[in-house]
Amino acid sequence: MQMSEKLVLALPKGRILGEVMPLVNKAGIIPEAAFDDPKSRQLEFKTNIDNLTIIRVRAFDAATFVAFGAAQIGVVGNDVLQEFGYDDLYAPLDLNIGHCRLSLAMPVDADEVDPKEWSHIRVATKYPNLTRCYYASRGVQAECIKLNGAMELAPSLGLCNRIVDLVSTGSTLKANNLKEVEVLTDITSRLVISRPAFKTRPKEINYWIDRFKEALKDA
Incomplete structure (x- = not known):
């Protein structure tokens, strides 16, 4: 053509x-x-x-x-x-x-609490808008720290206790002592x-x- x-x-x-x-x-x-x-x-x-x-x-x-x-x-x-x-x-x-998914992840030894008990949380992510919307729908104000890579380091280095990142097999999360808590969206x-x-x-x-x-x- x-x-x-x-x-x-x-x-x-x-x-x-x-x-x-x-x-x-x-x-x-x-x-x-x-x-x-x-x-x-x-x-x-x-x-x-x-x-x-x-x-x-x-x-x-x-x-x-x-x-x-x-x-x-x-x-x-x-x-x-x-x-x-x-x-x-x-x-x-x-x-x-x-095919993959955008998921919330935390350290394997961390306990997720009822969103009603949260007032403010900090999350490392490449997706601040999606993350804020996810937490806003639960009545929570999220402070998003924008990272473009190495998201899994954030919890272990004390930057924050939660990350929102792309997950395919989950092997990277496991290798960094993290667990998938919830899927925000399938991709x-x-x-x-x-x-x-x-x-x-x-x-x-x-x-x-x-x-x-x-x-x-x-x-």
């Missing part, structure tokens, strides 16, 4: 990239060789589709690039969608990849669209939505 304007697909780095690329390829998108070269410092990659390029960015940034129109299509976890709540993101398709990755792009370029955007739907059928 020929496109008159540049179309940018934002993909997340890390584990999800390995899961999403088979779908991207089945949708008919093949990136240039540099995309698979670990020594390459490129950030944007040409593909076999005229005017369609791929950017490889952090998971949180993929949502931002699409929400602000720098990319028109992206792959984003619904944890990120809920955390930021961008109005200009439309998520038409669950890609059924990136999968979604195909996301820039709403302004969807309004101005509906034919192109719908074409790629349909291509990813077909790719999912063959997955």
Whole structure:
């Protein structure tokens, strides 16, 4: 399909990239060789589709690039969608990849008390908005300490007694003497669209939505 304007697909780095690329390829998108070269410092990659390029960015940034129109299509976890709540993101398709959960965890020897007895707590997390909403629904004011990694160190070093973080197998929690207390939300990755792009370029955007739907059928 020929496109008159540049179309940018934002993909997340890390584990999800390995899961999403088979779908991207089945949708008919093949990136240039540099995309698979670990020594390459490129950030944007040409593909076999005229005017369609791929950017490889952090998971949180993929949502931002699409929400602000720098990319028109992206792959984003619904944890990120809920955390930021961008109005200009439309998520038409669950890609059924990136399965994990966002959970509250504490030291294994800590006792969770009735939320009615709490007045104020401190939580380390990469998801302050989701965490505040979780506790607010229980009538508790949460002080969220924003960390971007090594969340499991927070309790052992006395920063706080609770963390909210992504959990897949739970092995990292166990290795750091932590236990999963409650799941805030289950997570999968979604195909996301820039709403302004969807309004101005509906034919192109719908074409790629349909291509990813077909790719999912063959997955």
